[in-house]
Amino acid sequence: MSSLGGTARTTGRRLPELASVNEGDLHAILDAALVAHICVIDQGQPFIVPVGFARANDVVYLHGSTKSRLFTLLASGAPTCLTVTLLDGLVLARSLFESSMHYRSVMVLGSCRVVRGSEKLTALKAISDHLLPGRWGDARLPNAQEDKATMVLALPLDECSVKISSGPPEDSAADLAREVWAGVVPLTENFGEPIASDDLAFDIDVPDYVQRWKR
C-alpha cells in the first residue's frame, strides 16, 4: 500500500489544501504521464534526469542502459525521488501574486531494486504498453543481447505525495472589483499526425493502435 501524505517527509507544510490522499489520484496521475523526473546524488551533487516509465500495481518500472551512470547509482539502492508533473493550465488572477498554474503532481520517495528473471519481461511489457499501447504485439521484442544491455528498476509506491491544483483564481475581495480579466487558460498535450519513416520496406498504413492514441 502506498503511504499518501503519511510520513513527515511527504507531508507538505505549504498549501496542504492541495494535497490529495487518494490512491486513485496517485495511480491516475502516474498513468497519464509519459515522462517522470528522477534524481540521484553523486558526490553530494543531485542530478535530475527525465525517464520513460510505467506503473504496475504498487510499483513504478524504469528501464535504461546498464552503462548509464544514473541507472548504476539507482541500482545500488541510493535514496531517490521520482516526480511526475502534468501541467493543465495557467491561472490568471487579478493579482500576479495569486496567479498560478493548474497541475497534477506525484512525488515518490524511496530506493530502487533491480528487476530480474521473469519480472523483467513483465516490466518491459508494462513500459511498452504504457508508452506505446499496442506496440508490444507488433514490434520486434528484445533479443538476448538487448536484454543484457537493458537494466530494469522498480521503485515501490511506498512513500508518495500527490498534489492537485485546480479551480478558478482566488483573488481577495478587494481585487474582485478590479476591471481585469481573470480566468484559466487550459493546456493540453496532443498527438500530431504520425510521420512514417522514409525507409519503410513495405507499403504499410499507420497501425490502428497508433491511430487510437489520444492525449
Next chain:
Amino acid sequence: MSSLGGTARTTGRRLPELASVNEGDLHAILDAALVAHICVIDQGQPFIVPVGFARANDVVYLHGSTKSRLFTLLASGAPTCLTVTLLDGLVLARSLFESSMHYRSVMVLGSCRVVRGSEKLTALKAISDHLLPGRWGDARLPNAQEDKATMVLALPLDECSVKISSGPPEDSAADLAREVWAGVVPLTENFGEPIASDDLAFDIDVPDYVQRWKR
C-alpha cells in the same frame, strides 16, 4: 558564460551524440518551457519539485514562498539541479529496443542565490513575462506584504548540459526488412479556449495578449 558539456559532471557518458554545445539551444529550450523540476537534498533524501521559472540572460529565476522548505534549503546555497524537459514525440522503431522519444532537455547544476533589491522586481517581471506574457501591464503588481512573502532565487547558467533527441527511428539493417510500420508520432502542447472566472465584476473580453498565446 555557460559551460555547455564542459565539465566532468555535465559531460554525458551515454549517447554523447545527443549532447548539444550550442548556447542558442540552451536558451531556446529554457525559453520554451513553462515548468522546470528542481531538487534539494534534505537529510540525505532528494526531493524533486516542479517550479515555474524564467530565464534572463545567463540566469534562471524562480519564485516561491518564504515559508517553503524547498526555497529555504535552496536559499542556503545547497547544491541543486534544475532540469527542463520538452517532450516532442514518440519514436516507433521496428524493434522495441530502438524505440524512444523525441525530447529537448536542459540540466543546470549549481546553487542558488537569493535575489534582493531592485533585481527582485526585475526577476518577478521576467517570470511573469515568460509564463503570462502581457499580464504584467494588466494585473495588480505585488504589494509590500506579498513582496515580503515571496522569495526569488537565481540559479546561474554556469554548468549546464543540453540534450536533443530528434530524427527518424534507427533500426538495424536486419530490422529494416520487417513488415512493421515505423515512424514518429509528434507530441504538441496547446492552449485551449480561455475560461473566464464566474465572478468577473465587469463584462471584460479575453485580453488580446492572452488570445495571442501559442504553444
